[in-house]
Amino acid sequence: MRSFVPGEGYSEVKNIAVLKNLGAALVNGGAGFLGSHLCERLLLRGHSVICLDNFSTGRRANVEHLTSHPHFRIIEHDVRQPFDIEASLIFNFASPASPPDYQRDPVGTLLTNVLGAVNTLDCARKTGAIVVQSSTSEVYGDPTQSPQRESYCGNVNSIGPRACYDEGKRSAETLFFDYHRTYGVDIKVGRIFNTYGPRMRLDDGRVVSNFIVQALRNTDLTIYGDGQQTRSFCYVDDLVEGFLRFSAAGSTCHGPINLGNPGEFTVRRLAEIIRDLTNSRSRIVHLPAVVDDPRQRRPDISRAMTELGWQPQIELEAGLARTVEYFDGLLAGPERAEAV
Numbered sequence: 001m002r003s004f005v006p007g008e009g010y011s012e013v014k015n016i017a018v019l020k021n022l023g024a025a026l027v028n029g030g031a032g033f034l035g036s037h038l039c040e041r042l043l044l045r046g047h048s049v050i051c052l053d054n055f056s057t058g059r060r061a062n063v064e065h066l067t068s069h070p071h072f073r074i075i076e077h078d079v080r081q082p083f084d085i086e087a088s089l090i091f092n093f094a095s096p097a098s099p100p101d102y103q104r105d106p107v108g109t110l111l112t113n114v115l116g117a118v119n120t121l122d123c124a125r126k127t128g129a130i131v132v133q134s135s136t137s138e139v140y141g142d143p144t145q146s147p148q149r150e151s152y153c154g155n156v157n158s159i160g161p162r163a164c165y166d167e168g169k170r171s172a173e174t175l176f177f178d179y180h181r182t183y184g185v186d187i188k189v190g191r192i193f194n195t196y197g198p199r200m201r202l203d204d205g206r207v208v209s210n211f212i213v214q215a216l217r218n219t220d221l222t223i224y225g226d227g228q229q230t231r232s233f234c235y236v237d238d239l240v241e242g243f244l245r246f247s248a249a250g251s252t253c254h255g256p257i258n259l260g261n262p263g264e265f266t267v268r269r270l271a272e273i274i275r276d277l278t279n280s281r282s283r284i285v286h287l288p289a290v291v292d293d294p295r296q297r298r299p300d301i302s303r304a305m306t307e308l309g310w311q312p313q314i315e316l317e318a319g320l321a322r323t324v325e326y327f328d329g330l331l332a333g334p335e336r337a338e339a340v
């Protein structure tokens, strides 16, 4: 394990003068898109935060502004290897999440999810930490029921190109519940539905970042297939709020709990909204469909509403506007050269 020497540039959370000292929170995958927002919110809440990451799909830039905070630390480590870190709360967010990312090294993806879960749970078992898993709507595969309730067991093709991720996440859920039943580990399993927002990579490959970057560059918006497949898009701040509430929920609340925005949109409609929002001259074009692409996805969030008092607050267009602003800034800045 290698600790990262904190640098300058801490800005967004600079007005936290006094920490409430809520104890240490470990965020595996803390330099990623979601993990970095989670680190920030945990610091704001008064936790000291350890960000553990191997920087495979995450970036130091995502947490650079936190590095001069006295209660923030980065540990460079791969969750496939065991680790022993004292924390009262652990969030396991370490896994590639974008289809091109997780399909680039499918064996590595599966092992990250399975061994990462084992090593995270072993760490929690030793320290007595509450341990929160970032599971996914992909456990439902190509669903035959909509909206998807937590009781639905899913429809995953175990030998397809998405299986390394889907089955990795399903196995991780099994490990979480078996560690709970066998060793009494206090687990929380949240199933995340498509979440977007600032700090997604320009080349992340997921639909929201692809369409926004394409629209801002006035290049073709690339729909895979007929565009009639649906997704439900949740803004990152809402998602993080859901996880924070879940992590603080009572010791009988283990999930799984769907966390996502129930508003359902076709991919075609998303392309049109983004094109309008950016006043883009882009055309909307169709490319071949991807294998095993789920046709529909929409969370039933009644459990989250009842057990966590949570539901998303940010409408799609408002969240997209903030995300467009972020990518606009990125394309105007020093990353432009490498991005274009």
Ligand code: NAD
Residues within 6 Å of the ligand: 028, 029, 030, 031, 032, 033, 034, 035, 052, 053, 054, 055, 056, 057, 058, 059, 077, 078, 079, 080, 092, 093, 094, 095, 096, 097, 098, 101, 112, 116, 134, 135, 136, 137, 191, 192, 193, 194, 195, 196
């Ligand atoms: P991301 O790729 O931005 O973040 C993942 C982070 O994990 C990165 O910082 C990466 O470097 C790190 N990581 C990957 N493999 C690792 C390993 N072996 N050891 C240590 N660190 C490793 O993706 P994200 O969108 O922020 O997703 C975070 C988590 O949420 C993932 O577990 C993902 O499966 C889950 N999730 C995300 C979404 C979404 O819509 N964003 C949906 C469902 C589930």
Ligand code: UDP
Residues within 6 Å of the ligand: 098, 099, 194, 205, 206, 207, 208, 210, 211, 222, 223, 224, 225, 229, 231, 267, 290, 293, 294
């Ligand atoms: N998609 C698309 N064009 C893109 C990227 C994605 O049409 O440039 C489609 C993709 O085929 C899927 C949906 O958008 O139907 C969501 O894809 P994403 O990779 O964002 O997430 P996931 O498939 O994991 O839900």
